[in-house]
Structure formats: structure tokens, C-alpha cells
Amino acid sequence: MAESRSKLPYVFLSATLVLSGIVAVVLALRHRQTEIPAGNTEPKVTAVDLKPKPVIPTLDGRPPGADPATKPGDLGLGPVAADPAALVARIGKALEAGDLETAAKLIGKDALDAHTAERLKALVGGSNFKLRQPPVREVGELERNELIRWALELDGADLGRDRIYLDLRRKDGQWLVEKLALPPGKEEGVPKAVLVDSLGIADAFLQAALHQNFQLAKEFVDPSTVSDAKIAGLCILFEEGNYRLRAEKPLRSLLNKPGAAGYLANVETADGKQAAQFSLMLGQSSPTASWKVGEVNLDQLLDDYAKRFAGGDVYYTPLVKNPRGGDTLVLYFEFNEDQLGERTRRQLEIVAQILRTDAGKKLTISGHTDALGSKGYNDTLSEKRADVVRDFLATKGVARKQIVTEAKGMTQPRRPNFTESGADNPEGRRANRRTEIYLDF
Incomplete structure (x- = not known):
């Protein structure tokens, strides 16, 4: 028993030496990761990045230095983001800066095939390419809470040529670009709407009314069910009531099935203090026929307008x-x-x-x-x-x-x-x- 007690100090001494060695190794590693340049009192920390560096594809979808025969489809989807507005804003910023490689990476291959890439390159390379302020606008929902459309607003006066549309799909709580639609070139003529699905027609109709363009707004309605007076009344309400489409979820999907779609339009006063709603119903007589606004229910908007004045x-x-x-x-x-x-x-x-x-x-x-x-x-x-x-x-x-x-x-x-x-x-x-x-x- 006395012999065991006599060995205890040596055991504690050995443990202390081991721990000291471990501390020394850790300090040495930290010292190697920290460099203090001469004349600079602030340490420069060199981070250890274990993630592979992202490969930024060129506009046609090929990685830099890749074989020209590589197809855009070989690259996979673009990045996902928790905030769709931030993703669209980053794309817009890259395009306005002429950084086509970053824009292509953010958009992803599914939305940017070779033909669309060439058209985007020509559009951005033009001398007049510039985004309006604010540059990003949410258009509305194609599928409730799952598929939404955003627009990059170009600095132009032509309602048929002044925006780039991006449809974003939610996947596992994140958003990625599923589809890109560009405004037409001069050789393609001036369409009444860039996108002719139900949401595209609803948005084109409302944008025309907001800009007091009665004749253009009339192109998007079924005249047998939506009167000229109804269109004029909406133009007057927007102008006199000083309404604008709400920035968040301006058009919410109410109904979306073959041949019939419905949207709730959310508007607010220019100062953002008061809000109102009205609904649009659209129809399509056949799968190949044009979508038309068939009903505009302004009851709630009229009630809000009357109360305000x-x-x-x-x-x-x-x-x-x-x-x-x-x-x-x-x-x-x-x-x-x-x-x-x-x-x-x-x-x-x-x-x-x-x-x-x-x-x-x-x-x-x-x-x-x-x-x-x-x-x-x-x-x-x-x-x-x-x-x-x-x-x-x-x-x-x-x-x-x-x-x-x-x-x-x-x-x-x-x-x-x-x-x-x-x-x-x-x-x-x-x-x-x-x-x-x-x-x-």
C-alpha cells in the first residue's frame, strides 16, 4: 500500500506532460494558420475551405475550358435560395454589370438552353440595356405557394418589351429558376403579352390598366363578358384612387385548371397605408386558344374607394x-x-x-x-x-x-x-x- 502511494506523484506528472504536449501541438497548428505580416499588427487568418470551388459556367452552359461539344444539360440546376427576391435581384445585378457567366450560373441550365442564352447575350450586349428602379417585381403565383413568377423590369417605354420573366419553383423550402422568358426582339414584332399563359395575360391586363392604356387592356378581355365601362372604371380607380399592385404576392392563385384560372389581385395605396382586393377570372375555349379575362369583380375595390373618399x-x-x-x-x-x-x-x-x-x-x-x-x-x-x-x-x-x-x-x-x-x-x-x-x- 505504501509502495502504491509512492508512485502517485509520478502518475500525475506523466498526465501533466501529455496534456502539455497536446496543448503545444494545438498552439503550433494555430500559429501556422495565422500570419502576421511585417508592419501590420492585425493577424491574417487563412481559413481552411473544405468545400470544392464552384465552377462558373459560360453563357452557353459550358464550364470554362470545357469541350465545346459539352451540352448545357450536363450542368445541372442553378443554385437554390431561401429568398426568391434576393435570387432574382442577384441575377439582375449580374446582367446589368454585363457578368453573363455569373448570371448563367444563377439561372441554371434548365431555364437557359442554348437558344435562350444567345438571345440573352444579345439583349445584355445592347447599348440600351438597363434596369428600372426598383428593378425586381413579383408578378404572382402560378401554383399557390409552389411556383411564382418574378420580373426584371427593363428601362424601356414599350409595355411589350420591357421585362424579363423568371418562374421560380420551390423545392424543399428553397427556390430555383425553372423558366426564363425574354422580351421579343425587333424582328419578332411586338406581342400584346410576352407570356400568354393565364398569369401572363392577367398581369399584362393589369399593367395596361395601371398605365391608363385602355386600348391595350381591352386586347386581353372577352368583350362579351367584360364591358368597356368596366375597363374604364378600373383605369379610373387606379388613377384616382392612387392604387398600385402590392409588392408581395400581387396576384394570388385562386383557381388553376385546364381552361379556367382565377387570381386575387392585391392592391394598396401609393403610401402603403391602405390595402384592397379584387378578383379576375380567365378562360380558354380550347388548349390552343388565347387566354382571356372573362370577369373582373371590383366590388371590394369600389367599396374601399368609396370609403376613402x-x-x-x-x-x-x-x-x-x-x-x-x-x-x-x-x-x-x-x-x-x-x-x-x-x-x-x-x-x-x-x-x-x-x-x-x-x-x-x-x-x-x-x-x-x-x-x-x-x-x-x-x-x-x-x-x-x-x-x-x-x-x-x-x-x-x-x-x-x-x-x-x-x-x-x-x-x-x-x-x-x-x-x-x-x-x-x-x-x-x-x-x-x-x-x-x-x-x-
Whole structure:
């Protein structure tokens, strides 16, 4: 027992020496990874990177120095990203910098075949290639939460040539580019929409309305179900309500099946403080037929617009149902007034644009009043209200022969002028002091 106790100090000494050796080795390794250059007090750490360096492919999909016969399909998909906006922004930044190799790597081979690569190279190599600010825009969903479309906005004035579309697919919680669509070249003509699937048509329709391009917007609708008044009303709502498409999920997929698709359009005011929605339904008569907007339900948007501009002595809702069918544009007047306000003048400029596109079109303008005053007085006032609208349209280049006016006086109220108890109803009377413009040709 005494002998065992006498050996303990030597055991502890041996363990201490082993541990000291291990510490020395670790310190030596750290010293080899750290270099302190002369005259520099900050250490430079050389990281050990165990990952293989990525190979950046050329624009046609071949790695640098590869055999020209290598096909783009041999490379695999492009990188995935948790944030699709960041991935699209990186692609846009690379393209604007003329870094085609990085752009090709980010896009990936599935979306960038040889033909598309050559077209992209020609587009980026042009002297006028530049992105607008902000350069990236989310278009909407093709498949709810699974397949989304983004756009790189080019700095150009032509709605048919001013964006690059990228469809991104979610895979295991990450996003990668599945498809790339470029604007057409000059030799290809100017299409009405770059992409002609249901989402492409819905976006093209809304972009035309946002830019107050009534004639272009009309190209994307079924005229048997979407009236000119409905299109004009949407243009007016966007302009007067100062709405814009929401940056995040502007078009959400409601329905997506062969021959039928539906989207919920999310809009907000320019300051981002208020939001509203409306829906679009699109149809396709056959697998090879063009998609058309067949229904635009503006009820929620009209309600939001009316609430925002409520108050004062003028009622606001630019679109109402016509008893004869279809939709009617409406302009409102202050009590006992027959002059146009600034808001109604801007609305009429849109109407004038519609009529100037076809000299053979005619419209009916009917003047209306509330129930205060005599019948004779209100008949005259309603006639003046119809005439002032006709005269303004004439100053904007609309031929007077295209316009029919009617004086309805107080005979066709939209809202009750009085309550059930017989008391005055100011809110109802505000809705009745109006001029209606019937545009269903």
C-alpha cells in the first residue's frame, strides 16, 4: 500500500506532460494558420475551405475550358435560395454589370438552353440595356405557394418589351429558376403579352390598366363578358384612387385548371397605408386558344374607394350597374351645381381616350338630380349636367355626333332621397346628383 502511494506523484506528472504536449501541438497548428505580416499588427487568418470551388459556367452552359461539344444539360440546376427576391435581384445585378457567366450560373441550365442564352447575350450586349428602379417585381403565383413568377423590369417605354420573366419553383423550402422568358426582339414584332399563359395575360391586363392604356387592356378581355365601362372604371380607380399592385404576392392563385384560372389581385395605396382586393377570372375555349379575362369583380375595390373618399358634399363610386345590363360610369356633382370638378375632368379624359379609338362608337350621357326643388328646375339642371360632360369630351377631340344626351331630372334616383319616416336623406341625395355615361356599345 505504501509502495502504491509512492508512485502517485509520478502518475500525475506523466498526465501533466501529455496534456502539455497536446496543448503545444494545438498552439503550433494555430500559429501556422495565422500570419502576421511585417508592419501590420492585425493577424491574417487563412481559413481552411473544405468545400470544392464552384465552377462558373459560360453563357452557353459550358464550364470554362470545357469541350465545346459539352451540352448545357450536363450542368445541372442553378443554385437554390431561401429568398426568391434576393435570387432574382442577384441575377439582375449580374446582367446589368454585363457578368453573363455569373448570371448563367444563377439561372441554371434548365431555364437557359442554348437558344435562350444567345438571345440573352444579345439583349445584355445592347447599348440600351438597363434596369428600372426598383428593378425586381413579383408578378404572382402560378401554383399557390409552389411556383411564382418574378420580373426584371427593363428601362424601356414599350409595355411589350420591357421585362424579363423568371418562374421560380420551390423545392424543399428553397427556390430555383425553372423558366426564363425574354422580351421579343425587333424582328419578332411586338406581342400584346410576352407570356400568354393565364398569369401572363392577367398581369399584362393589369399593367395596361395601371398605365391608363385602355386600348391595350381591352386586347386581353372577352368583350362579351367584360364591358368597356368596366375597363374604364378600373383605369379610373387606379388613377384616382392612387392604387398600385402590392409588392408581395400581387396576384394570388385562386383557381388553376385546364381552361379556367382565377387570381386575387392585391392592391394598396401609393403610401402603403391602405390595402384592397379584387378578383379576375380567365378562360380558354380550347388548349390552343388565347387566354382571356372573362370577369373582373371590383366590388371590394369600389367599396374601399368609396370609403376613402367619403364625406363632403360629393359622392364617389365611379362604376355602377346599369338597369339595362352592363356597367355605367358615373360622375357626381355638388348640390345645385352643373360644373365639373378636377376629379371628374380626369375621369372624362379616360373616357375621351376610349371614344377617340373608334369614331364609330357612340355613348349615352344622362343627367340626374336629387329630389329637392321643383320638377321643372331639376329637369333643366339635369340637362345642364349632361351637356357640360358632352362639351368637355368635345374639347378632348370626341365628335359631338358620337354623344347622345338625356335629361332625367329626379325620376331615376340611385338611392332614396328620403328615409322611411319622410326625413331628408343627405347621403342618398349625394348619390343622385350625377351624370351617367353608358359605354356598352
